[in-house]
Amino acid sequence: MSTAPQTLFEKVWQQHVVVEPQGEPTLLYIDLQLVHEVTSPQAFEGLRLAGRTVRRPDRTIATVDHNVPTTLEGRLHIVDQIAATQIATLRKNCAEFGVELYDVDSREQGIVHVIGPELGITKPGMTIVCGDSHTSTHGAFGALAFGIGTSEVEHVLATQTLPQSKPKTFRISVEGGLPLGVTAKDIILAIIGKIGTDGATGCVIEYAGSAIRSLSMEGRMTICNMSIEAGARAGMIAPDDTTFAYLKGRRFAPQGEAWDRAVAEWRKLPTDPGATFDRELVIDAATLVPYVSWGTSPGMVAPVTSAVPDPAKVANELDRKSMERALEYMALQPNTPLDKISIDRVFIGSCTNGRIEDLRAAAKVIAGHKVSAHVNAMVVPGSQQVKAQAEQEGLDRIFKEAGFDWREPGCSMCLGMNPDILSPGERCASTSNRNFEGRQGRGGRTHLVSPEMAAAAAIAGHFVDIRNWEVREEVTA
Amino acid sequence: MQPFKTLTSLVAPLDRTNVDTDQIIPKQFLKRIERTGYGDFLFFDWRQTPEGNPVPDFVINDPRYQGAQIVVAGKNFGCGSSREHAAWALSDFGFRCVIAPTFADIFFSNAGKNGILLVKLSEEQVAQLLHNAQTIPGYQLTVSLEDQTITDNRGFNATFEVDPFRRYCLLEGLDDIGLTLRHADALDAYEKQHDHATWLQAK
Ligand code: SF4
Numbered sequence: 001m002s003t004a005p006q007t008l009f010e011k012v013w014q015q016h017v018v019v020e021p022q023g024e025p026t027l028l029y030i031d032l033q034l035v036h037e038v039t040s041p042q043a044f045e046g047l048r049l050a051g052r053t054v055r056r057p058d059r060t061i062a063t064v065d066h067n068v069p070t071t072l073e074g075r076l077h078i079v080d081q082i083a084a085t086q087i088a089t090l091r092k093n094c095a096e097f098g099v100e101l102y103d104v105d106s107r108e109q110g111i112v113h114v115i116g117p118e119l120g121i122t123k124p125g126m127t128i129v130c131g132d133s134h135t136s137t138h139g140a141f142g143a144l145a146f147g148i149g150t151s152e153v154e155h156v157l158a159t160q161t162l163p164q165s166k167p168k169t170f171r172i173s174v175e176g177g178l179p180l181g182v183t184a185k186d187i188i189l190a191i192i193g194k195i196g197t198d199g200a201t202g203c204v205i206e207y208a209g210s211a212i213r214s215l216s217m218e219g220r221m222t223i224c225n226m227s228i229e230a231g232a233r234a235g236m237i238a239p240d241d242t243t244f245a246y247l248k249g250r251r252f253a254p255q256g257e258a259w260d261r262a263v264a265e266w267r268k269l270p271t272d273p274g275a276t277f278d279r280e281l282v283i284d285a286a287t288l289v290p291y292v293s294w295g296t297s298p299g300m301v302a303p304v305t306s307a308v309p310d311p312a313k314v315a316n317e318l319d320r321k322s323m324e325r326a327l328e329y330m331a332l333q334p335n336t337p338l339d340k341i342s343i344d345r346v347f348i349g350s351c352t353n354g355r356i357e358d359l360r361a362a363a364k365v366i367a368g369h370k371v372s373a374h375v376n377a378m379v380v381p382g383s384q385q386v387k388a389q390a391e392q393e394g395l396d397r398i399f400k401e402a403g404f405d406w407r408e409p410g411c412s413m414c415l416g417m418n419p420d421i422l423s424p425g426e427r428c429a430s431t432s433n434r435n436f437e438g439r440q441g442r443g444g445r446t447h448l449v450s451p452e453m454a455a456a457a458a459i460a461g462h463f464v465d466i467r468n469w470e471v472r473e474e475v476t477a
Numbered sequence: 478m479q480p481f482k483t484l485t486s487l488v489a490p491l492d493r494t495n496v497d498t499d500q501i502i503p504k505q506f507l508k509r510i511e512r513t514g515y516g517d518f519l520f521f522d523w524r525q526t527p528e529g530n531p532v533p534d535f536v537i538n539d540p541r542y543q544g545a546q547i548v549v550a551g552k553n554f555g556c557g558s559s560r561e562h563a564a565w566a567l568s569d570f571g572f573r574c575v576i577a578p579t580f581a582d583i584f585f586s587n588a589g590k591n592g593i594l595l596v597k598l599s600e601e602q603v604a605q606l607l608h609n610a611q612t613i614p615g616y617q618l619t620v621s622l623e624d625q626t627i628t629d630n631r632g633f634n635a636t637f638e639v640d641p642f643r644r645y646c647l648l649e650g651l652d653d654i655g656l657t658l659r660h661a662d663a664l665d666a667y668e669k670q671h672d673h674a675t676w677l678q679a680k
Contacts, residue, residue, distance in 0.1 A: 015674075015677075016671075018660065018663055018664050018667045019660050019663045019664075019667075021660070023641060023642060024642045025642060027657060027660055027663075027664070029664075029667060029668070029671060031677045031678070031679065032679040038507050038508070038560075039507075039559065039560065039561070041510035042510065042511070042512045042561075045510070045512070050654070052654070058678075058679065058680060059678075059679050060679075061679065061680075066507075067508065080508070082508040082509060083508045085508075085510065086508050086509075086510055089510050100680075121679050121680065123676065123677065124676075125676065125677055126677050126679075131559060131561075132558075132559055133557065133558050133559040133583055146583075147559040147583050148559060148583065148586075149559055149560070149561035149564070149583060149586060149587035149590065150512075150561040150562075150587075151561060151587065151590040151591075151653065152586065152590070154654070155653055155654050155657065158654050159654060159657050159658065159664065160664075160668070161657055161664060163653065163656070163657060165640065197495055197553055197556055198495075198552060198553040198556065198579050198581070201553070201579060201580075201581065201582060202582060228557075228583075231553065231556065231581060231582070233582050252679065252680045254675065254676060258675055258676075261675070261676065262675070262676035265674070265676045266676065297495045297497075297556075299495075317604075318492065318493075318494055318551050318552075318600075318604070319494065321492065321493075322493060322494045322495065322551070325493070415499075415504050415558075416504060417504045417505070417507065417508065424527060434497075434499070434557060434558075436497045436499040436500065436557060437499070437500060437522065438499065438500075438503060438522050439499050439504075442503075442522055442527060443527065
């Protein structure tokens, strides 16, 4: 029996169809729900009010990340009482409904999108949801993973399913070798800059091509993570030997014979030759450079070697107004070279770039250098495991000697729900994913960059082209 | 959920593109554990200065648009974070309908679950409505979900597309979990089979 060639997305989707009622969305089975303190309290409350239970506690995992302070002292005594209540509420809900929680004091605690993969909970072929838009990160393993709202969190807790209309498919192939100094972050910033922040609305993107295949799992996660910034429902990358090597031996990865069976199943997932997509885009990796965002939307990016764009050259009125507003908020003049923009703060962390490889890359740039006198720089590892690993490799020492703050894991200044925020007017080079107005603190100005670019900016005090950077000391990991 | 049928109301023009959910409801208000009471914080950083004074020319402070239940905005409305608090804040403030050229996916589904109708019109139609709301005192629109039309009393007349199932749920004000549980038997059968796929288990 022969079947029509299918895409990775179609295979995962089809395996999870519970029913397809006439004239209604498909009811899709969800293999895993990740839960955190911010988007879950109203969902658990809804269950309680309706007298419902969590259908599959074994397919539900919780942690605290958004609110938690990143200093040891701050974690012991959370000063913000509303944040403390939210964390206590999650604790209570998990206990009452039987959900496993990686709490503040757990060695597994961390940003939800960092711990899923590192514990081997995230696996190829799964459907994964979380009340958080960056759930798309898990697609790096060939899972169908997407963010949902709190009503949907409640729906999945109660039924382990979600009614979903089938998204469109969009393959973005990045072909060729990546130029030196160009990272996964630059690939995704380039894609968003090219297709726009609503360029993939209603679509699941599959990232393909030799440049994507050559990336580590960390790099692939960085790319899938920011799919949402291009408007996509999810991002996916076909599982391969890199994926299996990353997963093997992790705490919740299958072991022994079950592992071999799993790999055999996962090898069936990649898109079949001849399968078609609703849309296709091919990018030549050789054209990519390091990017810096200059505005208040992740599509507002430009090569570090270029300048702040000029709204006067934009024809569409609403677009021009938005650009003018962005430049006013960012306090930038049109045509200013990006490498002349001086910064006050540096944030290395988040579910985009807070993994071990990101910290290694940044450490390599700063080793033997000192943070510029007018810059306040911090590193927030994505999880306790990332932090422990970095400390074992001596990366914390390199950061501290250079003058960086070395913090406890959490979302931190990616969204500033905890005490880590920008002051009004402060300008930050950030490895996170959103440069929205006020995202990192009211009046704060965010520039999105790769970890290497953020590290170099911390030292120089302004943006620099990482391709010209002088590496002073070898860092051995 | 409150059903949505027909709405006639003043129109608040928000002439910005990429209005993200961080702007609709800033993070400091996400620490609450309730589902209600977010209306006071809607567009918090745009409606008041850091010192806490109202920004008089911001649309929801403008006396001309008091009581408006319809917002017209630029493309990609509701992008960014998945926070349903954005839908709760809009609805708590009194908005029942947003008109824009495009919407972000997660916001789209959050709005539906809270009885907010999102209407996609072309960039030209949206530009026209923004202009009308800004220049014509007391400008009103009538949105009919039953007929899938948007009209004013000056000759503007547009039709819009809406997914038939979403339309049905909005018209009836239906709860999603209840709808899913109609398929409980199919779910039990599926799950029993699916649990054999050990490579798709979380732990
Ligand atoms: S690190 Fe930032 S983007 Fe990632 S989950 Fe936390 S707040 Fe969201």
